Amino acid sequence: MDLEENLEENIEEEKIVAEAARAAETAEDSRALYEVKMQYLGRSGKVTSLMQHMKKLAQELRPTFGKRVNDLRARLEAMFAELDARAKEREMAKKLAAESVDVTMPGRKLSHGALHPVTIVKNRLIDIFAGMGFEVFEGPEIENDYYNFTALNTPADHPARDMQDTFYVQGGLLRTQTSAGQIRLMEKKKPPIKMLSPGRVFRSDDDATHSPMFHQMEGLVVDRGITLCDLQGMLDEFVKAMFSETSKTRLRPSYFPFTEPSVEVDVSCHACGGKGCALCKGTGWIEVLGAGVVNRRVLENCGVDPDEYSGFAFGMGIERIAMLKYGINNIKLLTENDVRFLEQFKD
Ligand code: PHE
Numbered sequence: 001m002d003l004e005e006n007l008e009e010n011i012e013e014e015k016i017v018a019e020a021a022r023a024a025e026t027a028e029d030s031r032a033l034y035e036v037k038m039q040y041l042g043r044s045g046k047v048t049s050l051m052q053h054m055k056k057l058a059q060e061l062r063p064t065f066g067k068r069v070n071d072l073r074a075r076l077e078a079m080f081a082e083l084d085a086r087a088k089e090r091e092m093a094k095k096l097a098a099e100s101v102d103v104t105m106p107g108r109k110l111s112h113g114a115l116h117p118v119t120i121v122k123n124r125l126i127d128i129f130a131g132m133g134f135e136v137f138e139g140p141e142i143e144n145d146y147y148n149f150t151a152l153n154t155p156a157d158h159p160a161r162d163m164q165d166t167f168y169v170q171g172g173l174l175r176t177q178t179s180a181g182q183i184r185l186m187e188k189k190k191p192p193i194k195m196l197s198p199g200r201v202f203r204s205d206d207d208a209t210h211s212p213m214f215h216q217m218e219g220l221v222v223d224r225g226i227t228l229c230d231l232q233g234m235l236d237e238f239v240k241a242m243f244s245e246t247s248k249t250r251l252r253p254s255y256f257p258f259t260e261p262s263v264e265v266d267v268s269c270h271a272c273g274g275k276g277c278a279l280c281k282g283t284g285w286i287e288v289l290g291a292g293v294v295n296r297r298v299l300e301n302c303g304v305d306p307d308e309y310s311g312f313a314f315g316m317g318i319e320r321i322a323m324l325k326y327g328i329n330n331i332k333l334l335t336e337n338d339v340r341f342l343e344q345f346k347d
Contacts, residue, residue: 013072037080047073074336114346118215121322122198125217126243134196139181141200144172147180153256153297160257165204174202178218186302191309192223215318222311228293231312243270259292275294289316
């Protein structure tokens with residue numbers, strides 16, 4: 001068309017629309033269609049440049065010309081909008097067909113985290129003893145010689161130190177027993193005391209039932225008139241709550257520098273009921289903790305008058321309780337972090 005000449009006669013809308021429709025037909029997808037649209041309606045598209053020619057027209061011709069171009073723009077816009085909608089529909093259908101969903105397929109399993117068996121047992125212990133009025137007190141993992149040994153009536157030359165070889169750091173050691181917490185608490189708090197002290201302890205030990213790091217739960221009761229009978233009564237309650245209603249305890253004489261008398265506490269085997277099985281190695285009893293009446297010297301070391309007050313203390317390995325409760329035969333399983341092992345302990 002010759003725009004320079006009789007411009008208003010030469011717009012040829014039908015021809016332009018037909019031409020645009022043909023070009024649009026060749027577009028493979030919505031993106032190509034957009035390119036075609038731009039050739040007509042874009043900033044330097046055909047329709048836009050028609051508009052620019054308007055300034056060359058006589059003033060009186062401009063309104064009619066402008067309207068025609070605008071109408072043409074509107075027709076093209078409507079046409080492209082419809083073609084674009086259809087192209088996008090086709091594209092979506094194609095995409096859905098490619099991504100066909102098998103509704104009979106099993107869903108993806110969401111895995112939930114769970115508490116570690118040592119944490120489960122620790123929480124259970126706290127629950128049981130909190131019910132008897134014990135309060136939790138946590139001591140530091142890096143201790144010094146005084147709290148870990150000396151104040152617990154285990155001076156530097158004491159042979160009992162040999163059994164608790166540990167890891168030494170500058171100015172201290174990794175505590176070998178939560179018993180150190182007994183001293184720290186008694187220095188702070190006057191009787192009556194009912195303390196429960198859970199935490200990590202460290203020893204130079206390593207086999208199927210011992211690990212260089214493990215957890216203990218310490219208990220300490222100090223008041224007027226506390227005896228071994230109180231310890232025994234409390235332990236009976238404890239094993240019933242922890243293992244089974246029919247569990248019983250047995251005290252055997254033992255030795256700890258910080259208790260006098262000292263005992264090892266056995267619980268009747270919950271697997272065989274005391275008849276003897278593999279778990280209890282045929283004896284019907286399983287050793288669960290060490291305990292005793294607090295040694296007078298320990299009370300004295302903490303400024304507690306042993307003629308006025310007495311107490312009992314106990315300490316148990318949390319891993320050991322967990323192993324007994326769940327039938328775990330190797331302590332290493334508790335630190336290997338194998339999810340297949342750990343996920344069996346969801347409550
Ligand atoms: N601390 C002792 C140990 O580690 C256990 C214990 C605690 C014994 C309290 C008596 C009293 O073996």
